[in-house]
Amino acid sequence: MRHIGSYLFQAVAYALFAVVIAYFSTDPAYHYLRPGEAEVRLAFKHAAALREPCHKRTQEELLKLPPNMRKPMACSRARSPIVVELEMDGKNLARATFPAPGLHGDGSAFVYDKFPVPVGEHLLTVRMNDSVTATGFPFQVSEKRVLQPGQLLVIGFDDTLQTFTFH
Amino acid sequence: MARIHKLGNSVYVAAERVFNWGFGNRWNPFYHLGSLTFFFFWVVLVSGLYVFVMFETSVGRAFLSVEAITHDSWIIGGVMRSLHRYASDAAVITIFAHMFREFFRDRYRDVRWFSWFTGVPTLWLTVILGITGYWLVWDQLAMYIAVASAELIDWLPVTLGSMVLNFIGSEVSDRFFTLMSFLHLLAFPVGMVFMLWIHVSRISQVAFIAPFGLSMGSLIGLVVLSLLKPAVSHAPATQAMVPTELHLDWFYLNIYPFLDRYGPGWAWGISVGTTLLLILLPWLPPRKAKPAAVVNLETCNGCGGCARDCPFGAASMQPRGDGKKQFLLQSMVDPALCTACGICVGACGASNPYRQANSDLLIGIHLPLFTVDALRTQTNVALESLGREEGRILVYGCDHAAHLERVRMPGVAVISLPCIGMLPPSFLDYALTQGAQGVVVTGCRSGDCYYRLGNKLVEERLAGVRDPKLFTRTDRSRILVFWAGAEDQTRLVERIAAFRVWLIAEEAREPVVAVREKAS
Numbered sequence: 179m180r181h182i183g184s185y186l187f188q189a190v191a192y193a194l195f196a197v198v199i200a201y202f203s204t205d206p207a208y209h210y211l212r213p214g215e216a217e218v219r220l221a222f223k224h225a226a227a228l229r230e231p232c233h234k235r236t237q238e239e240l241l242k243l244p245p246n247m248r249k250p251m252a253c254s255r256a257r258s259p260i261v262v263e264l265e266m267d268g269k270n271l272a273r274a275t276f277p278a279p280g281l282h283g284d285g286s287a288f289v290y291d292k293f294p295v296p297v298g299e300h301l302l303t304v305r306m307n308d309s310v311t312a313t314g315f316p317f318q319v320s321e322k323r324v325l326q327p328g329q330l331l332v333i334g335f336d337d338t339l340q341t342f343t344f345h
Numbered sequence: 346m347a348r349i350h351k352l353g354n355s356v357y358v359a360a361e362r363v364f365n366w367g368f369g370n371r372w373n374p375f376y377h378l379g380s381l382t383f384f385f386f387w388v389v390l391v392s393g394l395y396v397f398v399m400f401e402t403s404v405g406r407a408f409l410s411v412e413a414i415t416h417d418s419w420i421i422g423g424v425m426r427s428l429h430r431y432a433s434d435a436a437v438i439t440i441f442a443h444m445f446r447e448f449f450r451d452r453y454r455d456v457r458w459f460s461w462f463t464g465v466p467t468l469w470l471t472v473i474l475g476i477t478g479y480w481l482v483w484d485q486l487a488m489y490i491a492v493a494s495a496e497l498i499d500w501l502p503v504t505l506g507s508m509v510l511n512f513i514g515s516e517v518s519d520r521f522f523t524l525m526s527f528l529h530l531l532a533f534p535v536g537m538v539f540m541l542w543i544h545v546s547r548i549s550q551v552a553f554i555a556p557f558g559l560s561m562g563s564l565i566g567l568v569v570l571s572l573l574k575p576a577v578s579h580a581p582a583t584q585a586m587v588p589t590e591l592h593l594d595w596f597y598l599n600i601y602p603f604l605d606r607y608g609p610g611w612a613w614g615i616s617v618g619t620t621l622l623l624i625l626l627p628w629l630p631p632r633k634a635k636p637a638a639v640v641n642l643e644t645c646n647g648c649g650g651c652a653r654d655c656p657f658g659a660a661s662m663q664p665r666g667d668g669k670k671q672f673l674l675q676s677m678v679d680p681a682l683c684t685a686c687g688i689c690v691g692a693c694g695a696s697n698p699y700r701q702a703n704s705d706l707l708i709g710i711h712l713p714l715f716t717v718d719a720l721r722t723q724t725n726v727a728l729e730s731l732g733r734e735e736g737r738i739l740v741y742g743c744d745h746a747a748h749l750e751r752v753r754m755p756g757v758a759v760i761s762l763p764c765i766g767m768l769p770p771s772f773l774d775y776a777l778t779q780g781a782q783g784v785v786v787t788g789c790r791s792g793d794c795y796y797r798l799g800n801k802l803v804e805e806r807l808a809g810v811r812d813p814k815l816f817t818r819t820d821r822s823r824i825l826v827f828w829a830g831a832e833d834q835t836r837l838v839e840r841i842a843a844f845r846v847w848l849i850a851e852e853a854r855e856p857v858v859a860v861r862e863k864a865s
């Protein structure tokens with residue numbers, strides 16, 4: 179027969195084990211955002227313009243190629259890097275360059291970044307240059323948004339409409 | 346490294362001492378961390394099957410079905426869901442306690458690297474199982490995990506790099522959800538079973554089943570916890586919001602806050618770095634393994650004792666290679682598996698100190714570092730050293746339990762073996778007939794042998810249920826078997842002292858006449 183104290187010890191040990199599990203399975207609470215914050219995320223994929231524009235091959239160029247490869251248009255595969263800028267209330271939040279991925283630099287660039295921002299009304303401006311031949315930012319959208327606590331505003335780019343989207 | 350082992354081990358030893366008092370040797374959870382983890386996995390499996398039957402694997406229905414499990418039939422559903430979560434958490438505790446214990450006890454190097462090495466992937470599988478499980482609830486926590494996991498995966502240069510777009514700015518596809526369900530419900534569990542099978546594949550007589558009392562105690566603890574604090578979900582997942590406050594399961598999801606703070610590079614760096622360190626640990630620093638046991642074909646009669654008792658499957662019986670027609674089989678040792686514990690020596694039918702009294706004692710298998718002939722010589726020297734003291738005791742113990750030097754004194758001689766399982770029972774008879782009035786057999790506590798099975802095998806040999814058995818004529822009352830781990834130093838000293846007092850009293854009553862004839 180075991181000592182009564184040892185049964186008590188066992189009960190306490192099991193209870194402690196359970197308490198440790200109970201606590202760390204949910205606590206301490208993790209605050210992803212501080213109270214009074216919302217989040218803006220830039221998130222989209224975009225196939226940028228080709229680094230060099232296509233050009234029509236001359237007769238001479240065509241003759242140099244094997245007969246099965248004589249396509250009239252010559253296009254390089256590499257795409258331009260994308261430059262993206264995000265501004266909030268006139269202040270710059272981010273400016274980053276995203277190179278085209280892939281072995282030949284011909285993939286769609288993937289733009290992704292997160293910004294916790296205070297709640298309230300903000301004027302958000304996003305711009306993009308996706309071509310080494312273009313100057314400035316050919317794509318630009320500004321929107322005024324009232325952000326609630328915990329709200330997620332995703333800024334994307336619609337390749338069909340060729341414009342930024344806010345949702 | 347030895348310092349770290351010693352320090353860590355002393356913490357375990359201190360805790361084990363308390364638990365030995367409270368739980369008793371048989372139920373001490375520290376001696377059953379591996380099998381206890383198996384038990385928790387069983388609970389996870391059974392509760393998981395119940396939850397799975399009620400679960401709907403689609404983005405639209407998952408959350409609602411988990412809510413229904415939790416609230417509509419909370420007595421069964423709610424408890425099952427909670428058990429599924431809490432038993433998984435319990436497993437994390439026991440896995441880490443098991444891993445650190447093997448490390449501090451130094452049971453992971455030399456040929457034992459294999460169990461360690463194959464244990465490491467189970468850590469990843471466990472964590473990934475937990476993560477994918479939380480994902481399936483499809484609440485705000487799940488959404489957070491999905492996005493953060495995608496960020497982690499996107500960071501890797503080998504992926505397409507835009508997985509996160511599946512979870513923000515567009516509807517999450519059912520196909521993706523089905524993939525997650527497949528991973529959590531089938532792929533990873535199967536991978537885990539496979540990995541655990543490999544993990545224990547090199548050892549024999551694996552302790553898969555935890556003691557009943559310990560399993561039931563833990564189960565009751567988890568059920569009570571499930572009733573007091575049922576597992577619940579966060580609010581349903583939504584794309585319009587990010588969670589401000591999350592009640593993370595820190596056992597499984599601790600990497601995510603780290604990721605948020607330090608970014609995916611660091612999160613991968615820490616996880617992969619720790620994994621690499623763990624994988625390399627058995628060779629840090631490299632050391633020379635002890636020479637493996639060697640079969641001596643001249644005397645091996647193929648009885649099979651070594652192969653039957655080897656805890657590491659290093660000895661096996663193979664067709665005879667030396668043409669001795671009267672024996673079909675011979676023992677064979679795989680040095681890559683041999684820990685040089687000597688248990689095979691204790692199991693060898695030819696291990697008998699009365700044999701070859703005037704020449705080297707050769708048996709079927711021997712340890713180059715400590716031959717059975719050396720054991721006999723040491724025994725003779727030790728017996729000689731006892732002189733004519735009252736209550737002469739010879740203590741046989743092992744290198745991994747209570748320190749034997751602390752019990753040595755005039756009238757008490759000690760011999761330490763690599764493992765007490767190396768001791769052939771005939772040596773007990775030999776010691777008693779050659780001058781000792783009592784013999785003490787000691788070593789690691791039951792269930793906690795450094796070489797896994799030594800003390801258990803000795804008990805069975807002495808009880809006459811395992812070969813080689815103790816001679817029937819040997820006076821059992823003069824043999825004290827007392828298992829004493831490092832935590833039992835004082836108890837060992839006290840127990841031997843009491844035994845000695847008893848021996849002296851017995852001697853006064855009825856002097857022992859040394860039996861010197863040859864054992865039959």
Ligand code: HEM
Nearest residue numbers: 379380382383444447452453457460461464465467551552
């Ligand atoms: C998923 C969880 C795990 C389970 C269920 C498990 C289970 C077991 C079991 C049942 C044993 C055999 C105990 C015996 O019969 O002596 C064992 C041994 C062992 N395990 Fe684990 N284990 C797990 C994870 C790990 C991990 C993560 C490591 C280390 C990285 C590890 C390292 C070892 C070592 C070194 C041994 C000792 C083998 C020996 O004595 O030579 N295990 N484990």
